[in-house]
Amino acid sequence: MSIVVAYKFARDPADASVAPDGTVDWSRARPSISPDDAVALALARQVADASAAVLIAVTVGPAAVAVPQARKSALSRGPSRLLAVADDALTDADAAWTAGLLAALVRRVPDADLLVAGDASADEAAGIVPALVAAHLGWPCLLDASAAERTAAGWRVRQSVAGGSRMLEVTGPVVLACTSDAAVAPVPGMRDVLAAGSKPVDVMALADLGVPGPRPPASQRARPAAPQRRQRRFAGPDAAADLVAALRADGVLP
Amino acid sequence: MTVWIVTSDAAVAGLLGLADGVGGGGGTDGVRVVLADPAPGVPVEALASAVARAVAAGPGDVVLAPDRPAERVLAAAVAVALGAPVLSGVTGFRDGAFEVSRYGGICVDTVALGPTLVAIAEGGATVSELVPDVTVSAPDNDAVTVVEQSVGERPADLAEASRVVAIGRDLASDVELARGLAEAVGAELAGSRPVAEALGWGHDRCVGASGVTIAPEVYVALGISGQLQHLSGCLGSSTIVTVNADASAPIWAHSDYGIVGDARVVVPALIVALQPVAPVGEP
DSSP states (O other), rough: EEEEEOEEEEEOOGOOETTSSOOETTTOOOOOHHHHHHHHHHHHHHHHHHHHHEEEEEEEEEEGGGGGHHHHHHHHHHHHHEEEEEOOGGOOOOOHHEEEEEEEEHTTTEEEEEEOSSOOOOOTTTHHHHHHHHHHTTTOEEEEEEEEEEEEEEEEEEEEEEEEEEEEEEEEEEEEEOOTTTSOOOOOOOHHHHHTTTTEEEEEOOHHHTOOOOOOOOOOEOOOOHHHHHHHHHOOHHHHHHHHHHHTTTSSOO | OEEEEEEESSSSSSHHHHHHHHTSOTTTEEEEEEEEOOOOTEEEEGGGGHHHHHHHOTTEEEEEEESSHHHHHHHHHHHHHHOOEEEEEEEEETTTTEEEGGGTTTEEEEESSOOOOOEEOOSOOOSSSSOOSSOOOOOOSSEEEEEEEESSOOOOOOOOOSSSEEEEEOGGGGGHHHHHHHHHHOOOOEOOOHHHTTTTTOOGGBBBBTOOOOOOEEEEEEOOOOHHHTTTTTTOSSSEEEEEEOOOOOGGGGOSSSESSSSSHHHHHHHHHHHHHOOOOOO
């Protein structure tokens, strides 16, 4: 059997800047594997090892996701093979298109019965793509999975839920988005990076996948108004009492 | 046009407000609530395909879902069934368009109505009465079952809280200190993602991109530096009070009141200062 792990080569918005007209300048944001997806890669490797499965990575994005450095970055984290769609037409692909393409890649792995993904990407942080992929595949989807083990019929999955956790049993294939602490993502060593260079990579042409392009709704972008905050700081030996007094005087606290 | 609300519980006051705006102020007219209400042992997620069938949305309809993990799975199933785009991070509806916070809030997209849309937004507070138009209880198959449920802490309802005390990573070992302050001001306790992970809290107590987005009246940030991923979850707060030893932390740009100092020192002093004033004795 094969296990598939999806990851995104994403930019960190903390490194972006926004012009007054809303244009986002990403030039100082270097894309890398989203931190949550590094966790997904680590968890998927563990699950693949425990179930003697082949681990195959999938990714979708602009041409930069398939350059050698980017490939090695993913393959040094454990997958034995990478399937990618790398086309600059996908630079700002929305969740719907991205998910359709990822599902098409998963279908290229006929014996796959598990897709592992991260909680959310560094840039969009929406946490919706894994569920969309699942809907395309017709597989069930569980978000916030913290552990998974193979059973005779499918999977046993621990899931974090509000206030605690629960164990679920899944018959057949499943899409799991893992919690950000489901596994520790080790920094790949030199040997891992060197080995990654010889692992097979299949870069598919966007047109060959037959996934319709986006129909994103019309939108306009703006920079949010800067917050107007009172900016009062209290110092000195009575700072705490002064702060509480001010909060009460201003009606913030009764 | 119909506004559909897909949910598994009644914590949808925010969505009902959005629906009212989308529907042009018609209240709940033209709003159809699809409730996912599985039998014990069946997770909400197992109802995704059945819920997708129940949402018979036509052209131009809007489907709203709360930004919670199980409901995101439902919303995704609906979106794929409808072939509709998904707007995540919807923060409001104004002048005929959704306001969508993007990339951790560094920019805001406005998306006009027109095509069929699936929009995900904070569910908001629990409404006292939610009458579903459609209740989906039976999954299409029994592929997913809950075999064990561990009950931990009471789930936090930060959306309902008018005051929230949130702690950063360095205070993970001093959570009782923060709890004391939270009790003194009548606040819910929350944290940034690292602290939520360190303490085993779920998304319900984690503020920011990977948890909840809240807008309480008072947000007290203890030892929180103010990373983008955290700020996106709390910038809607009416008043932000900061205690942080680092005077140059990004959180200060968003603070109304604050003390530069170690929260371990400042918080006990705040708790003392918050004690009710002792009545003045007879002369």
